[in-house]
């Protein structure tokens with residue numbers, strides 16, 4: 043089996059998009075073989091599913107700012123395409139996009155190598171098509187992968203739901219869920235757990251679903267959630283998200299439920315901040331990023347709500363939603379934010395300290411056997427401090 047590195051690079055070109063092309067993920071590493079060399083230590087997310095189910099479109103839209111309409115012109119993938127997502131200190135992993143026609147019984151398919159260091163396997167099902175064949179393939183794929191690596195998180199994207207009415211969407215989800223779990227029970231594999239997400243590249247659902255997949259691979263997630271909860275309680279914030287700015291996936295949020303509208307608002311705010319900084323921002327160096335440690339923004343909505351964005355580090359931003367009345371205590375909020383940022387930095391430092399020597403100089407996390415992002419354990423002292 044062969045694969046190709048995606049050579050288009052992070053700055054996907056030639057289409058209108060609100061996102062500056064050079065504020066993206068770096069060029070892909072070239073010349074890799076599919077072997078577990080030191081450079082391949084990043085956790086892996088596999089994108090699998092039948093032909094034309096939308097795998098490449100998902101990867102391009104979420105991580106390379108391709109506009110959804112342009113995915114109509116994507117050619118069929120016929121080799122494994124490996125994409126390094128390595129911009130942020132927390133969100134560092136590889137996405138392997140598989141061709142739809144992959145054959146597990148092909149002798150060149152090395153299941154140990156492919157599933158061995160894998161953190162999550164996303165199986166994409168086209169909800170606008172007949173999904174019986176996809177369900178068979180899903181069963182075959184997850185049972186094979188589970189045998190090699192029982193730590194893989196299995197995520198099923200019921201995709202292209204933009205074309206479906208609300209009732210039909212829910213019905214498809216229920217039906218797919220039922221059949222997929224029945225198939226696993228029939229094949230005596232009911233210990234395999236599948237998570238289901240309704241997704242479309244034409245709205246924010248795909249970013250939301252990817253956020254949840256990535257979060258499962260971050261061992262520091264409980265610490266981050268805890269920090270956000272403390273920040274919210276002490277600053278009268280209603281909802282807060284910690285965003286990876288480039289991809290707009292949120293790597294953590296507080297423990298209140300996420301509603302889609304709030305998430306969309308926060309995503310739009312990031313776009314506004316990046317666009318305005320990029321167009322009007324003063325940059326000392328030509329290639330300096332539009333988003334830096336000075337970045338912050340405040341948007342007052344006409345329903346008495348305030349959106350407040352603060353930079354956490356070069357790649358992460360905190361976006362909060364709070365009531366306008368509560369924003370009168372901006373001084374306290376800003377002070378609490380500084381404490382929050384300091385605590386996040388401690389989590390990073392601790393994580394970096396615990397990295398093994400195989401880690402590269404930019405602190406890319408290593409695979410810790412469970413295929414998770416980052417390897418650090420929170421020390422009791424740090425946890426106590428946050429509590």
Ligand SMILES: Nc1nc2c(ncn2[C@@H]2O[C@H](COP(=O)(O)OP(=O)(O)OP(=O)(O)O)[C@@H](O)[C@H]2O)c(=O)[nH]1
Nearest residue numbers: 094095096097098099113114118119142202242243
């Ligand atoms: N309506 C709709 N169409 C989508 C969505 N996602 C992808 N598509 C379309 O589905 C078609 C196939 O997308 P690809 O990304 O090439 O599919 P793939 O799974 O990578 O296909 P192979 O490379 O052949 O395995 C394209 O025409 C996309 O525009 C979606 O969320 N909604």
